[in-house]
Amino acid sequence: MYYYELIPFGGRLYNTYTFKSNNPLAVGQRVIVNLRNKLTSALVYKQSEEIPNVKIKEIEFILDEKPLIDANHIKFIEKTAEDLLIPISEIVKMMFPSTSNDLFRIRIVPLNPMVGFDKPIFLNDYFRKFKNKSEARKKLKNLIDSNLVELESYTKKQRTNKKSVYIGLNKNLDGVPNISKTADKLINYLRINGVVSLEEIYSKNIIKKSSSTIDTLFKHKVIVEKNLKNTKTISNTVDLTDEQEKAVENIKKFKDKPHLLYGVTGSGKTEVFFDIAQPLLERGKKVLILVPEISLTPQMFTRIKKRFASYKVITYHSNLKPKERLNNWYDLVNGEMDVLIGTRSSIWMPIKDLEMIIIDEQHDDSFYQDEQVIYDTMRVSEIRKEIEDLNLVFASATPRLNELIKAKNGDYYLQKLEKRYLTKMPDVEVIDMKKEKKVSWLFSKKTLVNIKEILDQQNKVIIFTPTRGHSNYVLCTDCGHVFKCDDCDVSLTYHKSEEKLECHYCGKDYQIPQKCEKCGGYNLQTRGYGTERVVNEMVKFFPSTEVLRVDRTVINSFDDLKKTFKRFYDKGPKIIVGTKMITKGLDISDLKLVVIMDSDRYSYFPDYRSYETTASLIMQVAGRAGRKGSGKVLIQTFNPEDEIFHAIKNHDYNLIAKKEFAKREKYGYPPFSNLILIMLKDKDKNKLEQKAQIIKNEFKNLNININGPIDPLIKKIKGEYRKQLIIKQKDISKKDLLTIQKKYDNDMKLFLNPPTTFL
Ligand SMILES: Nc1ncnc2c1ncn2[C@@H]1O[C@H](COP(=O)(O)OP(=O)(O)OP(=O)(O)O)[C@@H](O)[C@H]1O
Ligand SMILES: [Zn+2]
Known part of the structure; x- marks a missing residue:
């Protein structure tokens, strides 16, 4: 008998469980065990050093013939569990595809007619036939031991049968008559993406599986099968600027510490990634690119494909169909891919031959998972870097202060990009809503005049409006003063039912003020409005212009968002009103004006990082303007004197950082405590x-x-x-x-x- 420590998948378990087996097993193999009377899959973690003095159950079935992960991945499980206080069972659950699927996909294959069934059946169906589950298990075990049946992982079978066929264009289409619409679609797709697998074409719905178009095009030799190994090509390379070149050289050269790529919006950070990735990919190594949101994966995918057409790029996020997710997982664990683009959960993927991790837009809060299993992706990636000796790059125009301080202290390397490629940063104008003439209580006259001008020039406008949050703050409309806690430097929250103001950091209560503590005025208001109201006003002012709205109320799915984003890219005048959802990754060439509404709402949000996140948010939205040619940003505020706007006007995030560091140190907040x-x-x-x-x-x-x-x-x-x-x-x-x-x-x-x- 052999004894092993196992980690079950899921269930928030902090400990391993000892099981025994007739056959020797390898660390990293998955097995099925009977844990608390339930069949559960588990990972072989290590051989038991001592055998506990209690009755030990036997492993029921072996799922993998060979382990799919290696010793480094095991170390990764241990270290992250310890450092992030995560139950080990949850870590393995995140690293592997859904285990209920695995159980579901195991089939019992009859090897002898004596068994009583002649076709393979799924494990679940077999168990369903019995009332007494433990008897069913015993019987099955006997059948296996006497070689009458064997278990087979259905997914594995599927994979080995699957041979990827890659196709590409053979020649141009002169002389090929009567191209159908579908054929045209496929040809265009191949033109852009180079060599592509048939699966990709089907899964992206370029062509239906039942269509005969592919056969026809093969017959006319318009498309040909390509051998992926011999056709790896790189196209659309760019000449890097000097500062980009320097960043690339440094990142390639130094691997001992993470790099912070700190570059203003539109400075070509993505181009830098590609140049560092290229030599790795050419050596057959793998690259993981994390983006903050699913909605950013298609854009990143398209850009990578343009450059690395014949490399296999896959994605991993919660919006994939279960089958696609599973296939992608087997691809990455078997090293049958080159680049993985994913959201934060991809940091757990046991990618074979991984050599670089890039975390793009690293300032984004979505990299901190705050439900179910709680973790900071940046921390997980640091641990992973140490164990696997990876190249780790964090990129942002407005880096999180947690990482910025490490770059300043020398714990990370700092790579700076200070210029936009060929264009300059947009002009930022701060509009004083106390003084400025207003058209409605939402808009200054100046804002409307600017919007009209841009629309008349057939260009686009984004109006950023904060989410309808739960937070209200008390504002003096005479002087712009916002009520704050004496001890914490955060704004006070208005509690209506209890009739008080409260600080959410120290718990201190304050009476509802009758008048402004600064100017003595009586015009105090609690504030707040959302996107819907802004849209209504816009429709009133510009009845013939298309107004698009983007927020959680109207966008319910990834597909909704994709469709709306697509409309942004159609040429012509449009007004886009949205919450945080519109701040990321957009690269629209005719977007010339960004309007930021109610900017005070964010800055006085009662949160220790509100200053940092406000600056970051505004600078990111502002960064969407004028990425090709000139651009303008208008910020409406009641507090134009606030230093934050001075920094934003000068595109000077360092100023924000400096001020914030001092405050955090004083009040004992991260990164100082x-x-x-x-x-x-x-x-x-x-x-x-x-x-x-x-x-x-x-x-x-x-x-x-x-x-x-x-x-x-x-x-x-x-x-x-x-x-x-x-x-x-x-x-x-x-x-x-x-x-x-x-x-x-x-x-x-x-x-x-x-x-x-x-x-
Ligand atoms: N050296 C270069 N040669 C040609 N084009 C470049 C170069 N550097 C950047 N660009 C182009 O400039 C635009 C902005 O670059 P990119 O999207 O990589 O910037 P970014 O820093 O990732 O932006 P953001 O942080 O705002 O998302 C892109 O269209 C990119 O192709
Ligand atoms: Zn307080």
């Missing part, structure tokens, strides 16, 4: 309070300085009350945190340095 937020929930208000006290005491007993419990911004969600505990401490023992987290795993959620306390 750890911020740990513990969220508790309960339907019963009193129980919640008790729970909070018990957990608070646990931390206190370990000499951890803990504050709270305080009410989070949203006190009740889905019928459950919420409370927060907050720890701000420079050095903190992960071991201590883990002890408490394990003990109260069902009761609390622990966020390590979250990008926001608005959780």
Whole structure:
């Protein structure tokens, strides 16, 4: 007998489980075990050093003939579990495709007519036939042991049968008569993408599988089969500017630390990625590119394909169909791809021969996962870099201060791009809404005149409007003053039912002010409006112009977003009104004006990073303007004197960083101290309070300085009350945190340095 430590897939388990097997197994193989009377898949983690003195169950079935991951991946599981306080079972779950699929896809293949069935059947169907599951298992085990049946992983079978056929254009179409519309579509696709697999053509719906077009085109030798190995080509290379060249050289040369590629919007960061990736890809190594949102994957895909036409680029995100996801997973684990583009969860993918990770738009909050399993992608990538000796690049025009400080301290290399390619940065004008003549209470006259001018020139306008948040702030419309906490430098939140203002950082309460504490005026208002209102006004002012709206209310799916984005790129005058969803990645050549509404709402959001995120957000939206030729940005605000606008006008993110660093250091926030937020929930208000006290005491007993419990911004969600505990401490023992987290795993959620306390 052989004894192994296994990690089950999922179930928030912090420990391994010992099982035995008749046959020797290899670390990294997947097996199926009976855990708490349920068939569960699990990963062979290591051979048991000592055999515990209890009854040990036998492994039921072996899923993989050979392990699919290696020793580095095992180390990665250990390190991330320890560093990010994640249950190991959740880590393996993120690394492998859905296990319910695996169970579902296992088939029992009869090898002998005695068995009673003559065609393969799925494991689940077999079990369904029995009332007594453990008897069913015993019987199946006997059948396997006596070689009457064997198990087969259906997915594996599918894959080995699948031989990818790649096609490309053979010649131009002179002399080939009567090209159908579908053929035309395919030919165009091949023109742009070079050599492509048939699967890609079917999965992208370029042509239906049932169509005879491909056969016809083969017959006329318009398309030919290409051998991928011999046809790797690179096209559309660009001549890098000096600063781009320097960044490329440095990143290629130094691999011992991560690089922060800090380049203004439109400075060609993507071109830099391609030049660093090229030599790796030519050596058969793999590159992982992370983007903050699914909506950015198609754009990145198209750009990479333009340059590396014959390389295999795959994507991995939650919007893929289960089958496509599974196929892509097998491709990456077997090294049958070159570039993987994915959202944050791709950081867990056990890619074979991975040599570089690029995290694009790294400032984006979506890189911090705050539900189910909580992790910061940047931290995970650092751990991965160490273990696998990878080249790691973080890129942004407005880097997160957490990483910027490391670049300044020399923990990372800093690569700067300070100029846009061929054009200059857009002109930024700050509009003082206190003084400026208004057309409605939303718009200044100047804003409308500018919009009209751009539309008359047949160009496009983006009107960025913050999300309809839950936060209200109190504003003096005489002087623009916003009420803030004495101790925390964050704005106070208006609580209507309790008739008070509250600071969500220290929990301090304030009375509702009758007048402005700064100018003495009585015109205090709570503020807030959303995209819908802006759209209505625009339609009123410009009845003949197309107005598009982008926010969570109107965009419900990836397809909606793709369709809307596509309309942005159609030539002609348009007004696009949207929330944060429109701030990323757009590269529209006739977009000449960006209007930023209600910019004060973000800056006074009661959050420790609100200054940083506001600056970053505005600079990113502003960066969409005038990427080809000239562009303009108008910012409407009641606080034009705020230093933030001075920095934005000069495209000077460093100024923001400098000011923020000083503040964070003073108040003890990341990156100068750890911020740990513990969220508790309960339907019963009193129980919640008790729970909070018990957990608070646990931390206190370990000499951890803990504050709270305080009410989070949203006190009740889905019928459950919420409370927060907050720890701000420079050095903190992960071991201590883990002890408490394990003990109260069902009761609390622990966020390590979250990008926001608005959780
Ligand atoms: N050296 C170059 N030669 C030719 N074109 C270039 C060069 N550098 C950049 N460009 C072009 O300039 C535009 C902006 O570049 P890119 O999209 O790579 O910038 P970015 O820094 O990634 O932008 P953002 O951060 O705003 O998304 C692109 O159309 C790109 O192809
Ligand atoms: Zn406070």
